[in-house]
Amino acid sequence: MEPGKVKIYTCGPTVYDFPHIGNLRAYIFSDTLRRMFEFNSYQVSHVINITDVGHLTSNADSGEDKMELASRKQHQSAWDIARFYTEIFKNNLIEMNIASPTVWSPATDHIQDQIDLIKKIEAAGCAYTTSDGVYFDTSKFDSYGYLARLDIDGMEPGSRVEFNGEKRNPTDFALWKFSIKQGDRQMEWQSPWGLGFPGWHIECSAMAMKYLGKTIDVHTGGIDHIPVHHTNEIAQSESVTGQKFVNYWLHVAFLTVESQKMSKSAGTFITLKEVIDRHYDPLAFRYMALTSHYRTGLNFTWEGLRGAQKALVSLREKVAQYQYEEVAPDGESLSEFRGRINNDLNTPQALAFLFEVVRSTLPDTVKRATMLEFDKVLGLKLDKIPAESEAPQDVVDLLVQRQQFRREKNWQESDRIRREIVAKGYDVEDTPEGSRVIKKGL
């Protein structure tokens, strides 16, 4: 809307469990989107919310709050659960080289903003109160469901969601839920309607408009958000402002693991910790995510991750081998890359072009500068020096043996092993955090 500026809102995590790699794919996508805008010289304002209250186990405004449920299961207060998993989430983003948003907005820090918005929805005649909460009356908002192209008239009560008898329409949803009795919940607040907590959808409307204004340029989330969560965000915001809430909705498709839906019981619920524990560079997963377009499903396999890591290491080795000189990136290659990435964020095509630059006849110094310019969008840390995780197993084993001798202060044996490692073409670097091996000449 404003020249040179772009406002992005991204639906954030519900912080009751470890994020899985499917969640992380969504934030790799929003980060790459943000980097693409910055590459095109836009100034980006980016908000990601933290859902730390009000997300119920059922989409039908029933069931338990996920935070309270996790609190019971993990014997921690709901507040501690929120703090703990928020930290885990933010650390995962750092590992994935995902920039912090301009604003992190936890729902529990914005209760008053949510109450104020519900009051406005009520004043606009779009809310009513039942015995268990305040609901949005979707029949009062003419264009309800346009994002998802919902067939409202053809919808039987209970067809999309379990029908609550007091709801006027099957698609109505909770803005505020009442506590059954005081002290029943750990997270509850006073409101004009009674003690309780906000519904899940209201936080995103309230916080998006607070930080970014009545209309925002881009809103991102998963495709699963289209029929309910984003449809309801639109209703809440537009019923109050009378203007368009979002100009562009971008939704990222699902990730499957070995062609299966991710599930804890099937052992296909993979976290970043597992990726790291298996000695993969977290950015190998970022590379893998970039090999598929965000609107296409991504099928994760360990085999595929191995391939991604190999490709990433080979690119880093190239950058490390090319001589550094202060030269400008190749203009023609930059405009080709820009064309691909600006075409609805076509990361597979952009990555493919990176390899074309490697194979090109450009001078090495220019190749290096050009690749690192592309990396501003890709975020793969291509200038990272390939380290021990890429060394062959026999070299890694030697390094582990040497560390043991060093702990025992057996310098003679430790030196002997160092010579063995050097003979295999690697240098050993000792740092306060430990030792690592680096391929010689890099």
Ligand SMILES: [Zn+2]
């Ligand atoms: Zn949201």
